[in-house]
Amino acid sequence: MIAILIATYGAVFVAEIVGDKLLYTTGVLASRYRTTPIMVGMLFAFMLKMAVAVMVGSAIARLPPLLVAALTSASFIGVAITLWRKPVERSPEEIDRRASRAALISFAAIFFSEWGDVGQITAATMAARFGAPVLVWVGAVAAMVTKGALAASVGAGVRQWIIARIPPKVVRYAGVGALLLLGVLSVLETLTEGHA
Numbered sequence: 001m002i003a004i005l006i007a008t009y010g011a012v013f014v015a016e017i018v019g020d021k022l023l024y025t026t027g028v029l030a031s032r033y034r035t036t037p038i039m040v041g042m043l044f045a046f047m048l049k050m051a052v053a054v055m056v057g058s059a060i061a062r063l064p065p066l067l068v069a070a071l072t073s074a075s076f077i078g079v080a081i082t083l084w085r086k087p088v089e090r091s092p093e094e095i096d097r098r099a100s101r102a103a104l105i106s107f108a109a110i111f112f113s114e115w116g117d118v119g120q121i122t123a124a125t126m127a128a129r130f131g132a133p134v135l136v137w138v139g140a141v142a143a144m145v146t147k148g149a150l151a152a153s154v155g156a157g158v159r160q161w162i163i164a165r166i167p168p169k170v171v172r173y174a175g176v177g178a179l180l181l182l183g184v185l186s187v188l189e190t191l192t193e194g195h196a
Helices: 002-017 021-032 035-062 065-085 092-097 099-111 118-130 133-165 168-195
Strands: none
Touching: 002 118, 002 133, 021 035, 021 099, 021 133, 021 168, 035 099, 035 118, 035 133, 065 099, 065 168, 118 133
16 A cells, blocks of 8 residues: 555656656745645645546546536636735735735635646546555645645745845836746647647
């Protein structure tokens, strides 16, 4: 049983870490918000997405590319709009009060984008192959959380460096621009995979 858990963890982690846009999205979010709410939002999003992957299996891989592209686009645009509307400078008290909002933004950015990606398909395949959905789910979620923790840690470190050196307005423009670019790249990738 532990072999299934470890095999799933390794397969999903490797599948997700290479060229994954949510890795960068998490880094962008962590450069703007505190790490803990980002991690909470990510955890719940990963838990739900991997539960769907394990339950639905290979049907995820057959989602219409236009639906996946639309959800992904809406997710990235929504997070970009949220970042744009936030005040440029905030007090530490305001940052603490907004932790639940940061968790919600993190959840939405992850949950509503990149359905049918390589990590979900890997988890679905592992569940179908081993017939141990709970172990596969635990391994897949652990892999996703590890990926998210790495990205959030890098983003938090970058946040401290940015605060000391870059004006807040520049950070806002760069964050919104990065999210919009990631959204466009995600949609293009989804649509080109659908026609390949």
